[in-house]
Amino acid sequence: MKQPLLTADHLSVQYPGKNGLLDAITDISLHIRTGETVCLVGESGSGKTIAAKTFMRLIDYERGRIAAGHVQFADQDLVRLTDKELRRLRGRKIAMVFQEPMTAFDPIFTIGSQLIETILRHQRVTRQEAWRRSVDLLRRVGLSEPEARMHQYPGELSGGMLQRAMIAMALSCSPDLLIADEPTTALDMTIQAQILQLLKELQREYGMAMLLITHDLVIAAEAADRIVVMYAGRIAEQAETQDLFREPYHPYTKGLLQSITAPDSMRKSKLYSIEGSIPGLHDMPSGCRFHPRCPHAVERCRSEVPELTGLNGRLVACWRAEELRHSGNVQARPAVIEAEPMTSERKETLIEAVGLSKWYPLKRGTGGKERFIRAVDDVSLAIRAGETFGLVGESGSGKSTLGRVILQLERATKGEVYFRGEPLTQLSGARLRNMRRHMQMVFQDAGSSMNPRWKAGDIIGEPLDVHESLSRKERKARIEELLQIVGLSPDMADRYPHQFSGGQRQRLGIARAIALNPAFLLLDEPVSALDVSVQAQIVNLLLDIQERMGLTYLFIGHGLHVVRHLSDRIGVMYLGQLVEVADSAELFLHPAHHYTRALIASIPHPDPAGRGTARVIEGEVPSPAAPPSGCRFHPRCPAATERCKLEAPELQEIGPGHYAACHFPA
Amino acid sequence: MTVKDFVLGKTVWRESKRQTAARPRLRSLGTGDWLAAVSGVILAFAALCALFPGWIAPYSPTSMEADRVLLPPGAAHYFGTDYFGRDIFSVVVYGARDSLLIGVASVLAGGLAGCIIGAAAGIAGGVIDLILMRFIEIVMTIPGILLALAIAAVLGPNLFNMIFAVAVSMVPGFARVFRSQIISVKGRAFITAARSIGMPAPRIFFRHVLPNAWSPVLVMATIGLGTSILTAAGLSFLGLGVVKEIPDWGTLLSQGRGYLTVAWWISTFPGIAITLLVLSGNILGDWLRDRLDPKREQR
CATH class of the missing domain: 3.40.50.300 (P-loop containing nucleotide triphosphate hydrolases)
Known part of the structure; x- marks a missing residue:
């Protein structure tokens, strides 16, 4: 088995709040190997973005602090790196694609100048060489007329085009790890599919590891090799994509999977939903953080925090994972939309x-x-x-x-x-x-x-x-x-x-x-x-x-x-x-x-x-x-x-x- | 057993949550709160001076002691004396009345007029907005002090004219701020929501637009208080002020200018008084604005 490219070990991050420190993420352990796509799935407030920012130490700029744990990238300890070493790492070894391509570019510089700047910062090449390489990249990410795009300002491009340009920028130094934070959420449906496909192709081509962050399990199903489900700052479950969809272990994952509106749901029937709402950072429930919303919670879930433990080659943080394994799973069936009889009565x-x-x-x-x-x-x-x-x-x-x-x-x-x-x-x-x-x-x-x-x-x-x-x-x-x-x-x-x-x-x-x-x-x-x-x-x-x-x-x-x-x-x-x-x-x-x-x-x-x-x-x-x-x-x-x-x-x-x-x- | 545990689990958690929520928040008073308190005391003291100067001032502001000319600050005369032998502390205390009156009245008048123009432009939009705003911009091209100077010169020097002159110079700022504020609130979704339930336009304006638009104006008014006192001082300095036995702070400031090298205290103390008043107003205005934002209440 290959050595993991990135390893996070019992990582906790804290942010200063009004009444002391808030735990943004707690006890996160995961690893990504070269060539692998890992999907971090979670709803808002689950800490998935903070986890990703921690891997680039971007939290330093937001007064965030690594409270405990280690992050190892290749042979470097990310927690101990100095600012200078970090700058050399960011963009060259680890690159990031953001959710809002509209705001991730500086509006007053052309796409070309921003791309060239990134290349020149990390590589010893001439300006002409950087220009040539930028044009190639833009062509590779599927932008038409790349030479013309180089001279355009971010405001002149549509969201989908900007996201492609953003990806080109992230790829400009052939990073080992690409972190994509909700890369398709802000885009239209038809564009989402394009971008997702592009990311998958590029990953194969460049042999990168990819950490894809999303709130949408459907996107994870489409792209991920392995899925890590986060809830309220902790990892709930981690499994190979196939396994997770076949048989989710954690009640939260089960709930999430069931709340997806299936393409063949009985129209107007009640959808499955998880009761309650996600807790805020300042009032985290004790014990297992999911217990107030969990239909299977028992006394122990309220008082003791479940550790992420191995079970059948997967990791799950639930006291009752073993006994609940087979309950409440929906079997994946081929989606069949049934034809409905025409409503003959014409209402007014x-x-x-x-x-x-x-x-x-x-x-x-x-x-x-x-x-x-x-x-x-x-x-x-x-x-x-x-x-x-x-x-x-x-x-x-x-x-x-x-x-x-x-x-x-x-x-x-x-x-x-x-x-x-x-x-x-x-x-x-x-x-x-x-x-x-x-x-x-x-x-x-x-x-x-x-x-x-x-x-x-x-x-x-x-x-x-x-x-x-x-x-x-x-x-x-x-x-x-x-x-x-x-x-x-x-x-x-x-x-x-x-x-x-x-x-x-x-x-x-x-x-x-x-x-x-x-x-x-x-x-x-x-x-x-x-x-x-x-x-x-x-x-x-x-x-x-x-x-x-x-x-x-x-x-x-x-x-x-x-x-x-x-x-x-x-x-x-x-x-x-x-x-x-x-x-x-x-x-x-x-x-x-x-x-x-x-x-x-x-x-x-x-x-x-x-x-x-x-x-x-x-x-x-x-x-x-x-x-x-x-x-x-x-x-x-x-x-x-x-x-x-x-x-x-x-x-x-x-x-x-x-x-x-x-x-x-x- | 599971069902009971589950129900229990939920209730207990809710209970503990409720307790934490009900616990009085022992938030230590922040720096902002202390500053605001100090500012409040200063403003209250200034108001007291304006209302009952006799209680505070140790001497009469008009009594001139020929043997006590240009004394530096000391135990007998806290702020020293001026060329005529007047006790500066007493003059400053008595001068508070006119200074505050000019400041408050001109801000009120100018602010009200400015807000009405700004609101009209912001609500009506289109041609009315265009005309009103171009007019305001024309007024703005003339520096405030020059405008006030011209008005005071035409109307003649008395207190009312001075307030009027200073008020006119404040109108453009208020109009512009309030207009942009109205326009931004007008575009927010809850205004559409109010329209979608069939609320008449005037009611939308008074119930939704106005309460969400006025806090920057409040802050502007506190800053304007200082500006207007300064403008008034400028007018007095140029001889268009109110000629009175008891000078206001601005007049006193300019009277002391000639003695700056020999008796720094004549100008300095009224200057400090103006600065303190302006600063207190700003701090209190900022603090008030934060308090008025419901989202800041607890987080």
Whole structure:
């Protein structure tokens, strides 16, 4: 067996907090061998990023301190290295790729100068040689016209392109270890798949070790040889990818695996979810840190910390791992989406949009004619009472704008919106405000959608104050009732939004939205910002409320599986246009538009056995300010012909209830 | 057994958590808190001087002792005496009234006008914003002291005109800060949320925008207090101040300038008084801003 490249041994890191030192990570032991991909999986606050930063000693810049343990890299002791030695190591031996490519580059220097600087810092080469090498690297990471890119500033490149450039920079000195911290999280679905594939190829090519940090087990399944699961600053479990997915030992891993919305989940069924939320650094539970949320916890878990111990060639930190091994495991089965019978009864239409457009004017250039960003361009759709209409698309597709224009939070440039036959686009002032009680909204980032100076009770009570005149007592009773409906305790009404966890804040947001018994809810990516184990809780709550109150949902999301799970019908948007509408199952079984096919194909499979089946779609989403002619998807479409370039396809019915805007539907 | 243990486990943990949460936080008073306390005492003392100077000053500010001219600071005269034999400490104490009055009144007037203009521009946007802000920028190109000077020169030297002149010079700063503050709050998601529940615009403004926008203005006002006292001092120095028996701090400062080489104490002590007041205002303003942020309460 090869000597490990990086070894962490009982590593603990502390950060100074207001009331003394906080343990960010405790007792972390892991190793990475050359050529191996290890995935560090954990939710927010699990310490996975801090662990990675510790391996480069970047925590020094954040007042972090290694409190105990060793880190050995090749033959060097990372804990004892001086600043000078560290600088020689960083970038040359260990390189890092960050989550936000937009912020990881300095915006005032060109991509080229930043690449060359990195190369010159670590290697004795001439400037010309460095330039030549940079161009090669950019070409290797799949950027078109690398010479031109060298002269561009970070602001001129899209997120996916910048992430490629970032990877090129990390590779510039052929590091032995590449640390990738959530490299795909900030990117669009189709771009995620591209980047993940690129990373895997490069790792093989350069023979590097890779530490991939992610919150998404699906990505780990796709890329990792070995997976290390972290929870609240400790390692919960470590195993080979195949083993972990076949039979997780730790109850937390079991829970995480089960909370993944499977591609073949029974639609609208309750999802498995882990109760409660992740503890904060300042109030860590005693004993096993997972015990307050663990369904199998016993007395011992509360008082004694379980050590990471070997069991069948894997490592797990759980007192009851041995006895629980076989309980509660889901068997991986081939995903089969079952066709559903067509809903024959046509329910009445609640909301109808006709030829809806929202154009934002761009600053006019001198002498040029006025240009627009066509965020939403001529979209027509009807949402029936009681159904959930899912809307998917990548960033820039205009899905959020469409939602806001339907709710009249932004005024349409063209077109009409009807609510129960009433033309909303023509209402204004008090009459429109009065209509708002029937249509409410849940935001992606619940925290920022609340006035930070208000208490939870007042936030929920606000719609009541505006639309209803309740007595003090009635108002209080209603607020408590609402809190209970969304699964919060009534005594939380006196807390401020920042005192809630992310999941709880989203519950508050939902309570506010349903306070007036609306008929329609716009759900704008309500679970995207939440941790995996909490997402399922919110999805279940939304299903529960819909059933109880007979609500109609417009669900905007980018996680295709979650959208499929909740929605009766799904609309796919691309560059401001609706390209396909179909029943949920039908869309996944027989996607007609090539973009939809590409989207579905780009989903990584939550099962290592199906690894590599995700197909990658080429190219980036063009700017909505200058959309391609004809069919907007034609530059990326595998089936495009001359006709697609010239003639824009209309949305037309290709099957019962199945619409697609494509000249050559599949 | 497992179920019971599990339930017990949860409750016990919750219980202990609740206890820690309920325990009084013995957070030692930080440096910031001490500074704020000292600043508060200084401001309170200045206010006391302004209201009841007779209680504090050992001499009359107008009595001139010919045999006690230009005495250095000592036990009898804490801050020394000036060319006319006046006790400087007493003059400073009595001068607090006019200085504070000019400072507070001009900040209030200028701040209010500035905030109204800034709010109007920020809320309305578009053409109104454009016109108001260009106007403000034009006013800004004229240095504050020059503007105040011109106004005071036109209107003539009296207390009210002086306050007016200083207030006008403060308007642009407040307008700009408040406008940008309004615009940034207006774009936040909770304003969209308020609109989505059908709240009328004026109510959104008073309940959501204003409370989240005013803390930088508060800080600006405390800093403005010092600036306006200085501007007033400048006016007095140039002969456009209020001609009175008891000089305000600014006037005293300029009166002492001629004696700086022979009697440093004449200018120095009113200068220190101004500095202390300005500094105290700033520190207290900062401290207040932190206190007003709900997120800072516990973390």
